[in-house]
Amino acid sequence: MEDIKTFLVNKVLxxxxxxxxxxxxxxxxxxxxxxxxxxxxxxSSGTSSMIAGSEKxxxxxxxxxxxxxxAADFVKVGCTGPSNFEPLVCIHLPGKNKLFFRNITxxxxxxxxxxxxxxxxxxxxxxxxxxxxxxxxxxxxxxMDELPFFINQKRIILGNCGCYDPESIEEYIARGGYxxxxxxxxxxxxxxxxxxxxxxxxxGRSGGGYLTGLKWKHALNTSANARYLICNAKESDPGxxxxxxxxxSDPHRLLEGIAxxxxxxxxxxxxxxxxxxxxxAKNRLQNAIDRAREYGLxxxxxxxxxxxxxxxxxxxxxxxxxxxxxxxxxTLEGKRGMPRLKPPYPTSSGLFGKPxxxxxxxxxxxxxxxxxxxxxWFRTIGxxxxxxxxxxxxxxxxxxxGVIEVEMGTPVRKIIDxxxxxxxxxxxxxxxxxxxxxxxxxxxxxxxxxxxxxxxxEKGIGxxxxxxxxxxxxxxxxxxxxxxxxxxxxxxxGKCIPCREGxxxxxxxxxxxxxxxxxxxxxTTLERFKGVMQLETIASVMRDASLCGLxxxxxxxxxxxxxxxxxxxxxxxxxxKCQANICRGLRSFSIDVDKCTGCTxxxxxxxxxxxxxxRLQPFFIVEEKCIGCGVCYDxxxxxxxxxx
Amino acid sequence: xxxxVPQTGKMGTDFDTxxxxxxxxxxxxxxxxLQEIQELTGYLSEEAIVKVGSYLGLSTTKxxxxxxxxxxxxxxxxxxxxxxxxNGTSCYLNGSQSIINKIKEETGxxxxxxxxxxxxxxxxxxxxxxxxxxxxxxxxxxxxxHVKASQLPELLKKLKYIIEND
Numbered sequence: 001m002e003d004i005k006t007f008l009v010n011k012v013l014x015x016x017x018x019x020x021x022x023x024x025x026x027x028x029x030x031x032x033x034x035x036x037x038x039x040x041x042x043x044s045s046g047t048s049s050m051i052a053g054s055e056k057x058x059x060x061x062x063x064x065x066x067x068x069x070x071a072a073d074f075v076k077v078g079c080t081g082p083s084n085f086e087p088l089v090c091i092h093l094p095g096k097n098k099l100f101f102r103n104i105t106x107x108x109x110x111x112x113x114x115x116x117x118x119x120x121x122x123x124x125x126x127x128x129x130x131x132x133x134x135x136x137x138x139x140x141x142x143x144m145d146e147l148p149f150f151i152n153q154k155r156i157i158l159g160n161c162g163c164y165d166p167e168s169i170e171e172y173i174a175r176g177g178y179x180x181x182x183x184x185x186x187x188x189x190x191x192x193x194x195x196x197x198x199x200x201x202x203x204g205r206s207g208g209g210y211l212t213g214l215k216w217k218h219a220l221n222t223s224a225n226a227r228y229l230i231c232n233a234k235e236s237d238p239g240x241x242x243x244x245x246x247x248x249s250d251p252h253r254l255l256e257g258i259a260x261x262x263x264x265x266x267x268x269x270x271x272x273x274x275x276x277x278x279x280x281a282k283n284r285l286q287n288a289i290d291r292a293r294e295y296g297l298x299x300x301x302x303x304x305x306x307x308x309x310x311x312x313x314x315x316x317x318x319x320x321x322x323x324x325x326x327x328x329x330x331t332l333e334g335k336r337g338m339p340r341l342k343p344p345y346p347t348s349s350g351l352f353g354k355p356x357x358x359x360x361x362x363x364x365x366x367x368x369x370x371x372x373x374x375x376x377w378f379r380t381i382g383x384x385x386x387x388x389x390x391x392x393x394x395x396x397x398x399x400x401x402g403v404i405e406v407e408m409g410t411p412v413r414k415i416i417d418x419x420x421x422x423x424x425x426x427x428x429x430x431x432x433x434x435x436x437x438x439x440x441x442x443x444x445x446x447x448x449x450x451x452x453x454x455x456x457x458e459k460g461i462g463x464x465x466x467x468x469x470x471x472x473x474x475x476x477x478x479x480x481x482x483x484x485x486x487x488x489x490x491x492x493x494g495k496c497i498p499c500r501e502g503x504x505x506x507x508x509x510x511x512x513x514x515x516x517x518x519x520x521x522x523x524t525t526l527e528r529f530k531g532v533m534q535l536e537t538i539a540s541v542m543r544d545a546s547l548c549g550l551x552x553x554x555x556x557x558x559x560x561x562x563x564x565x566x567x568x569x570x571x572x573x574x575x576x577k578c579q580a581n582i583c584r585g586l587r588s589f590s591i592d593v594d595k596c597t598g599c600t601x602x603x604x605x606x607x608x609x610x611x612x613x614x615r616l617q618p619f620f621i622v623e624e625k626c627i628g629c630g631v632c633y634d635x636x637x638x639x640x641x642x643x644x
Numbered sequence: 645x646x647x648x649v650p651q652t653g654k655m656g657t658d659f660d661t662x663x664x665x666x667x668x669x670x671x672x673x674x675x676x677x678l679q680e681i682q683e684l685t686g687y688l689s690e691e692a693i694v695k696v697g698s699y700l701g702l703s704t705t706k707x708x709x710x711x712x713x714x715x716x717x718x719x720x721x722x723x724x725x726x727x728x729x730x731n732g733t734s735c736y737l738n739g740s741q742s743i744i745n746k747i748k749e750e751t752g753x754x755x756x757x758x759x760x761x762x763x764x765x766x767x768x769x770x771x772x773x774x775x776x777x778x779x780x781x782x783x784x785x786x787x788x789x790h791v792k793a794s795q796l797p798e799l800l801k802k803l804k805y806i807i808e809n810d
Contacts, residue, residue, distance in 0.1 A: 051774035051787045084776045239733035241773035276716050277728075277769060317675050318716030320770070334671040336713045352672075395734040395775035402776075433733070469733045483736055487770070493713075634794070 004031075008173045009295060013182045014303065031174035032164070033092070039072040039117075041065075042090040043104075044162055046079030046248045047280055048241070048402070053105055054087035060109035061089075070117070078249020080162030082149050083402035085127055088162075091116050097131030097138055149400050152418035154381070154407040156389050157365040161249035161403075166284050169291040172252040178297060180371035181256045185263050185305045190220055193264035197367065200375035201387045205362035206232070206465050209386070209453040212363055218347035219265045219355040227267040228356040230332070231258050231364055233274045234316045234323045235465055237436025238487060242393045242466040243361040245403040247274070247281040250365075251288035255311065257364030259298065260371055262309050265357050270311045273328055276318055285313060320437075320491035324548045325350075325358045327493065338495045339548035360465065362391050382408030386452045390463070396433075396470035397424050406451060413447040420470060428473040431564065435464020437484045437491075438553030440560035441471075461560070462553065476582035477565045478572050482510040484557045492550065499551025502542040506558065509535055513572050515585035516628065532573055536562070581643050587628040588644045593618040595640035602632035602641065659692055663699050674700060678711060687718040715756070723758045723765035724807050728782040732771030735778035739793075743779050744768060746793040750800050763807050764800070 011024050020028070033040055041061060045054055058076065065072055080088055085102035089112070092098045102125060104112060115121050128144035131137070144150055155161075164171040172178070184193050198213025219227055231254070235243045246254060262270045274282055289311055292298055298309050319337045321327045326340035329351050350356025366388055370378045382388045386408040394401045398420030406415060416422070416432060423429050431441040440461045442449065449455055456463055471480070489503040509531035517524045539555035546552045562569055571577050578586040591602075591611075596618040603611040603619055610626045613619030621632070633641045662680045666673040674696070681692050688711060697704045711717040729747060731740050748754070751764050758765035774780045777789035783803070 047773040048775075048777075051772070051777055051780065051789060053787075083774070236770050238731065238736070238770045239775065241771055241775070244773055277772075314676065315679060316716075317679060317711075317714035319714050331675065332672060334674040334710070336710055393775070395732070396737060401734075436733075467733070469737075471737070475737055480733075480737075483733075 004170060005295060008170060012173055013178055013295075014186075028174040031170050033073070033075070033171075036073065036092060036094055039070070039094065040092040041072055041074050041113075042077045042092070042098075043074075044079050044086060044088045045076040046245055047278065048079060048083045048245070049086040049088065050280065052083075052086035052103075056106040057087045057089065057104055057109060060106045061113070064109055064113050070113075075165050076167075077164060078161045078166050079245050079403065081153075081155075081158070081402045081404060082400055084400055088127065096136045097129045099129050099138060099141070100127040100144055101125045102127040148418050148421055149402075149404075152406065152410075152414055153404050154389050155405045156369055156381070157253070157362065158246070158250075158391065158403065158405045160253060161245065164250075166249055166251055167287055167291075169252060169288065169295060172250075173295075176372065177252055177368070178256055178292075178295075180368045181259050181263075181297070182303060184260050184371055185302060185307050190264055190266050191217075193260060193371070194220060196375050197264065197370060200370045200378040201385075202363065202366050202370060202378065203386060203388075203453060204359065205366075205390065205463075206360040209463065212359065212367075215347055215359075216261065216264050216357055218345070219267075219357045222348050222355040224354050226269070226352075226354045227265050228351045228354055229258060229262040229265060229267045229270040230325075230328065230351065230356060230358045231270065231272045232323065232325070232328060232358050232360045233272055234328070235361075236275050236316075236320050236323065237465060237467050238484075239395045239469050240393050240436050240465060240467040241395075242391045242403050244275075244278050244281050245393070246361055246365060246391075247278070247285050251285045252292070253365055253368055254285075254361060255288055255292055255297075257367040258311060259309060260367045261357065261359060261364055262311075263307060265355070267357070268308045268310065270309065271332065271351075272311065272313045273322075273332070274313055274315050276315050282313060282315065289313070319493065320487075321493045321548070321550050324550055327548065328358065329356065336493070338493045339550075341547070362466065383450070383452045385454055390451055390466075392466050392468040394420050394468045394470065396468075397427065397472040397475075398422070398470040399424050408452050409450050411448050411450055412442055415451075415468065416447065416470060423470065423472050429470070430473050430475060431471045431477075433469040433471060433480075433557070434467065435462050435556075436467035437487050438462075438550065438556050439464045439467060440556050441477075441564055443564045462556070474580050474582075476578050476580040477561045477568050478510065478514055478578070479580075479582045481558050481561045482507065482514060485510055485554070488550065488554045492554075496545075496547040496551060498542045498545040499547070499554060502538050502546075502551070503554055505531075506535065506538055506542075506555070509538075510558075513569070514578070514583040516576060584630060585628050587630065588623055589621050589626060589628070589630070589633060590623075590642050590644065591619050591621055592640045592642055593620075595638050597638055597640075599637070601635050601637070605631050605635050607631065659695050663695065669700050671700065671702070674702070674707065674710065675714075678707075678717060682717060687721050689719075718756075720758060721762065723763050725764050725783055725803055727764060727766035728769050728772070729755075729766060730770075730772040730774070730778060730780040730782075731768045732775065732778075734771075734775035735780055738778040740779040742793040743781065743791055743796065746796045747800075750797055763804055 043058055087104050089101045089104040090098050126141055128142045128147055129138050130144045194213050194216045202212045203209040204212055233243045258270050298311055300308050316322050322331045322337040324339050325346055327337040331337040332351055346356040346358055348355060379387050389405045389407050391405045393403050400421045404419050431443050433439055433441050453463055485507045489507045492499045492503050494500045512528040539559055542555050543552055576586055598616040600615055608625050608627055610622045611619050666677055677696055682688055693704050693707050697707050729744050747766050751759050753759055755768045772780055779791050781788050781791050
């Protein structure tokens with residue numbers, strides 16, 4: 001192991017020219033397993049694969065290899081992208097193209113491996129093949145990169161995800177990793193690195209879209225005896241899992257990005273602030289840091305350049321608002337994670353009062369690519385004002401889901417129809433929600449809008465951190481807005497009144513909208529209407545007067561849902577009806593007299609005694625008494641209860 | 645269905661080893677310290693908080709004030725089986741609310757609390773990353789996908805039986 005380390009450090013990382021000599025390349029090819037002598041079996045091992053059962057598949061594959069004495073290598077790689085193909089297994093036979101198999105659960109391992117090694121493939125498991133020149137094609141099998149899921153993407157920063165073993169730094173270096181970093185600290189000054197990134201036009205990927213290079217320069221030009229770089233990997237939006245996938249699949253590129261960024265601002269300390277509850281990602285990242293330290297990439301006087309860097313991981317103790325940069329700084333200082341007033345901005349006075357740059361994972365992932373290929377190359381991708389790509393986590397009701405990367409300027413329609421492959425079960429598309437709990441909805445009419453900071457801002461939509469939730473016709477918008485509002489209400493830190501009280505009041509009013517009046521005498525109906533009339537005012541006050549982004553953007557789902565789906569709100573308010581049958585409080589139940597056997601099960605369980613009847617005769621529900629809880633619906637064995 | 649029941653009861657643990665790691669004992673060490681203690685013992689006991697307070701020179705009220713702000717800290721032991729229910733947007737659209745209601749009904753406790761017999765505790769998390777497999781729950785690290793509310797009573801009963809007869 002020792003000699004490969006010295007080889008990689010001396011012959012690759014510290015090699016002066018950009019093009020490596022052929023014998024080095026040949027050796028690197030081996031490390032990359034490009035032309036294996038033995039069959040190689042790859043399995044994806046991210047969280048989404050683990051949820052789908054990849055651990056058991058792994059064990060089964062290992063057992064199969066041992067039992068049959070196969071001379072095959074077995075490698076755990078990161079996540080390739082399509083979540084609904086998990087567990088995704090890839091088999092590379094010597095001299096042939098790589099073959100991908102989808103949904104390989106434990107019990108499918110045996111027939112699959114037997115089939116592959118005896119040339120008897122079962123068609124239904126195959127996802128596709130990939131390969132380069134010089135390999136034998138598998139006839140009649142589609143290429144992975146021609147599948148609609150991949151052909152509409154431009155995978156630059158996710159390029160390595162799913163291709164290499166994230167626990168092996170050797171493979172990352174063999175793929176060209178850490179060379180940009182080694183070059184930067186040995187040949188460029190701080191300002192030059194800032195300059196390159198500024199010229200590339202890279203913008204912060206977390207919503208604001210501020211020029212990254214400019215931000216770095218602010219921090220660099222503030223005189224101080226210490227500076228900090230914080231990588232914000234705390235995504236806890238409901239329905240966002242891009243950062244976690246990146247951390248699990250390509251931790252080394254993130255570390256390289258962090259290291260270059262730290263160098264650019266002259267920071268000797270970098271902190272990765274991670275969300276809690278993703279131990280798998282944390283372990284991989286910690287392992288990556290340890291390995292990189294062994295290689296002398298971090299530490300004291302790195303590659304004799306005189307530059308010192310230390311990277312530590314800090315786990316967030318559980319508060320959504322910590323994703324806001326000033327709140328994050330408070331948490332790191334050991335205080336309550338409450339936002340501070342800005343200015344001063346963190347770039348002039350951040351962590352411990354020192355200049356601090358906070359970038360998110362996706363932004364930092366772009367940095368090594370820019371340093372490798374140059375700012376001019378980066379500018380050729382994407383649109384004029386928003387160069388580069390954008391990563392999204394597609395979730396919800398699309399046929400495909402997973403982490404994807406598209407070029408800036410891609411119309412939203414292409415993501416939905418192309419990559420996500422339309423809506424599951426042939427349902428009708430209703431909306432797509434960008435940007436998590438504080439994002440906005442895009443409806444059918446707006447799908448031609450392009451993914452671009454300015455184009456989205458014109459429509460009053462923030463880019464968001466990467467949530468992309470597809471919603472179908474069976475979803476009630478009022479209920480969804482209420483769900484987001486409840487989330488924000490729970491996560492509001494309580495420092496400023498517009499957010500703390502506003503979210504609570506809005507939730508109360510929305511709650512009254514999705515409920516039938518229980519007691520008319522106490523004036524609930526009047527209160528409800530008063531509330532409904534105030535909703536828009538509360539929303540606008542919150543947007544204008546809240547201290548931080550959490551409160552300012554909290555009413556976004558409501559505002560955009562109200563402007564796009566006003567009729568749905570009115571239906572709930574005036575007719576007390578929910579067309580999608582989601583709002584429990586507004587459902588009304590009736591008993592189908594033909595199906596009811598009079599078993600009394602529902603009448604016994606009804607919490608308000610709203611079901612009457614005689615044993616062995618059809619029962620009936622008194623609508624005025626019914627609270628719409630649905631207990632009878634769940635308990636009926638004869639599906640005799642209808643929902644309206 | 646099998647489930648891994650962890651060995652609990654590391655009571656009376658010496659916190660000093662954790663405290664000693666943070667030689668300088670600064671305010672910014674507070675959160676990592678509490679996190680490590682919680683990882684070791686499962687929760688933050690009164691004893692632990694008093695010890696951390698005297699080590700860092702902070703009043704215990706300040707530490708409580710901080711720890712209660714963050715929802716990952718626990719002040720009583722977790723259940724033998726810890727259930728995490730995903731309530732991300734995707735799981736919500738697929739019906740996680742009925743799962744949460746059912747678990748609440750079956751265990752009789754609120755999210756973040758432990759049942760009186762110490763068997764179960766559950767919490768609602770915002771996204772576990774298995775969006776196409778929702779609704780999703782995780783029991784002591786084992787994922788259950790496409791969960792239906794109607795399966796839960798039997799599952800919990802079975803698990804309870806396993807715990808009590810182990």
